[in-house]
Structure formats: structure tokens, C-alpha cells
Amino acid sequence: MNFYVSEKHKRSGKQKAILATLLVIGIIAAAVWVFIASESMDHKTLSVIVVLLFTKHLPSAYRNIKNHDSSYPIVAIIESENKIDISHKGAVVSMPLSDIESLRIQSIKGNVKSLLLTTKSFSDLRFEGYENLAEMAALLKKHTPAGKIKNATWYHR
Incomplete structure (x- = not known):
């Protein structure tokens, strides 16, 4: 018997990934604003560090959103052959x-x-x-x- 991830679960996961990405973009925007508006060197340095730390996560967040639907494996429990097959993107692992x-x-x-x-x-x-x-x-x-x-x-x- 084959088991698939529900569309509701996929949609919920994708929404969470989008919201997390928007939060990261908001933090980056706030750090850029602090960099521009602040006259203190400490604030400017801290904002540059925040921008650098958070910007490195944007490419992986984009890939996560783009490939979200295809990131769930299909599970097949085959009792007649006494095994579980887990297939994901063309690769099948049997146990x-x-x-x-x-x-x-x-x-x-x-x-x-x-x-x-x-x-x-x-x-x-x-x-x-x-x-x-x-x-x-x-x-x-x-x-x-x-x-x-x-x-x-x-x-x-």
C-alpha cells in the first residue's frame, strides 16, 4: 500500500517556509535601515553583521520554497514482499x-x-x-x- 503526504500538510509547510523567509527579509530590511539612519559606529557594525548573517540563508530559503512540493518521499509498505520502500526523487530505499x-x-x-x-x-x-x-x-x-x-x-x- 502506498502512502502520500497530504496536500494540507504540504500547503502548511510551504506557508511556514514563506513566513519564515519574509521574517528574515524584514530583519534584513530593519538592519539596513539601522545602518542608514544611525550615526553610531557600533550600530552600523552590528547592522552589517546582522545583514551578513541573515543574507546567507536567503538562497536556501528560496530553494526550500521552490522545491517544497517535491521534497516529500512516497512510502510503500509491501506486505507480500515483507518490505518498506521509501522513494524520493527517483531513488528507492528498501528495508x-x-x-x-x-x-x-x-x-x-x-x-x-x-x-x-x-x-x-x-x-x-x-x-x-x-x-x-x-x-x-x-x-x-x-x-x-x-x-x-x-x-x-x-x-x-
């Missing part, structure tokens, strides 16, 4: 379901919000924002060792 060491299901008000999967091969995998997370949790529960499944009601981001 046997027998490598699952523990599963933490994080939920709020009965709705599954994220899954934390500890495996032998990849250490920790986090699945958040996917459609049908409850179904994914049910499939992964089948292959998780007894006593290694935790239902967390406290949601950790």
Missing part, C-alpha cells in the same frame, strides 16, 4: 519489515499525527503528514515485536 525494532504512535484526540519507527538499518524514521496514518500504523504494528509498540498521547514535533 525489510523484520528490521523494525520499535514503533511509537503519536496521537492527539484519537487522531494519529505521526509515527516514529526505530529500525536496525536506518535508526529512526518519522512519518508525519501522510494520508491514512492510522492505516500505516496498523500495518506497521503487525511487524513490530511484541511489547515494542507505544501509544504516546503527548505529541512531540
Whole structure:
């Protein structure tokens, strides 16, 4: 069964990235204004440092906004072949379901919000924002060792 990230989650992440970028641009603009308006050398030096520190993040923020929709992997749980395939931008990573060491299901008000999967091969995998997370949790529960499944009601981001 294939699992895709929901459009709502993608849209929310993109909005957060845009707001963070606008905040950085606002801080840069304020620092430039301080540089122009201030007569104190200390203020000018501090504003130049702020501009230099924040400007270096703008190219990565632009790439993050531009490539946001394609930055989520597709997860396929194939029970007949006893494996999980995680595909992202043409690359596919496979892991046997027998490598699952523990599963933490994080939920709020009965709705599954994220899954934390500890495996032998990849250490920790986090699945958040996917459609049908409850179904994914049910499939992964089948292959998780007894006593290694935790239902967390406290949601950790």
C-alpha cells in the first residue's frame, strides 16, 4: 500500500517556509535601515553583521520554497514482499519489515499525527503528514515485536 503526504500538510509547510523567509527579509530590511539612519559606529557594525548573517540563508530559503512540493518521499509498505520502500526523487530505499525494532504512535484526540519507527538499518524514521496514518500504523504494528509498540498521547514535533 502506498502512502502520500497530504496536500494540507504540504500547503502548511510551504506557508511556514514563506513566513519564515519574509521574517528574515524584514530583519534584513530593519538592519539596513539601522545602518542608514544611525550615526553610531557600533550600530552600523552590528547592522552589517546582522545583514551578513541573515543574507546567507536567503538562497536556501528560496530553494526550500521552490522545491517544497517535491521534497516529500512516497512510502510503500509491501506486505507480500515483507518490505518498506521509501522513494524520493527517483531513488528507492528498501528495508525489510523484520528490521523494525520499535514503533511509537503519536496521537492527539484519537487522531494519529505521526509515527516514529526505530529500525536496525536506518535508526529512526518519522512519518508525519501522510494520508491514512492510522492505516500505516496498523500495518506497521503487525511487524513490530511484541511489547515494542507505544501509544504516546503527548505529541512531540
